[in-house]
Amino acid sequence: MRRRDLLAGGAAMLAAGPGIRSARAQGDTWPSQTIRLIVPFPPGAANDTLGRAVADQLAPRLGKPVVVDNRSGAGGSIGSAAVARAAPDGYTLLLGHIGTLAVNPAIYPKLPYDPVKDFDPVAMIASVTNVMVVHPAQPFRDLQSLVEFARKNPNRLRYCSAGNGSAGHIVMLAFLQATGVQMEHVPYRGLAQGLTDLVAGVVELTIGGAPTVMPLVNQGLLRAIGVSSPKRMASLPDLPTVAETVAPGFDVRPWYGIAAPAGTPPEIVKRLNTEINAIVETPAVKARLELEGADPTPMAPAAMASFIKSEVQRWGDLIRAAGVTAQ
Structure with a gap:
């Protein structure tokens, strides 16, 4: 009986094919x-x-x-x-x-x-929640005033990103679609270069991760006006969400x-x-x-x-x- 059981088990393994046998062996030893x-x-x-x-x-x-x-x-x-x-x-x-x-x-x-x-x-x-920031010389102190200005002045505002298809770029694309406004995209080879130009006033705004943009906000070099998550960030409770202000249901992280x-x-x-x-x-x-x-x-x-x-x-x-x- 024992020999027959072993033969039957071997036949079953052969029938299962090499891929199954290999996967089982890897799974057992990995x-x-x-x-x-x-x-x-x-x-x-x-x-x-x-x-x-x-x-x-x-x-x-x-x-x-x-x-x-x-x-x-x-x-x-x-x-x-x-x-x-x-x-x-x-x-x-x-x-x-x-x-x-x-x-x-x-x-x-x-x-x-x-x-x-x-x-x-x-x-x-x-x-990851993104934070929208603007140059402090801009009059926008909240998302509503930003959207109102952009609607009256299509493509007047320029936003920077780390390049076409970067996380910040696609979050902004979603924001523009949700609010129906038009802005000019200025892509850089990395957000660090874009932030340098934003601080210098070459572009007007961007959106990025809190660890990247908030140090500049804390130094007074940029102004934060909103976040991309459906709920406010625990670490930045005073910043409103896009969803609660200008685009209900907005959630892009x-x-x-x-x-x-x-x-x-x-x-x-x-x-x-x-x-x-x-x-x-x-x-x-x-x-x-x-x-x-x-x-x-x-x-x-x-x-x-x-x-x-x-x-x-x-x-x-x-x-x-x-x-x-x-x-």
């Missing part, structure tokens, strides 16, 4: 080596900060090093493509975000990866999450999802996220997959309507 988390942007950006916050906590939970590998270029496409081409064994992960996983397909006509087909969503990390190459064993995806969901709810990581103006957004892999599909559609429609292309 992780046995260092894991790479590819961040497709330079060190120091919000993507990098959030990626390292997760990597630092994930390593002790898995018992293996988790190394952050910055591979920037082409709006995050270079690093994302590297993950899409990697072996689906759980040892190469992507720190993806709204740009790489939702916006880029509409920006780059020859994108070297498909955000839906080439990745298995693993876990969401956070969504860049988001960040972890993805793996398509075909990664489900057991590995499930383990990573469980660990990362727990990580983003720990006090230490919550505090680090709050510094970035970010809120934890734990999500199951299936829910994340549906969310990404909806975001690809949402931003693709808006970007094509606006005629935005890569710089």
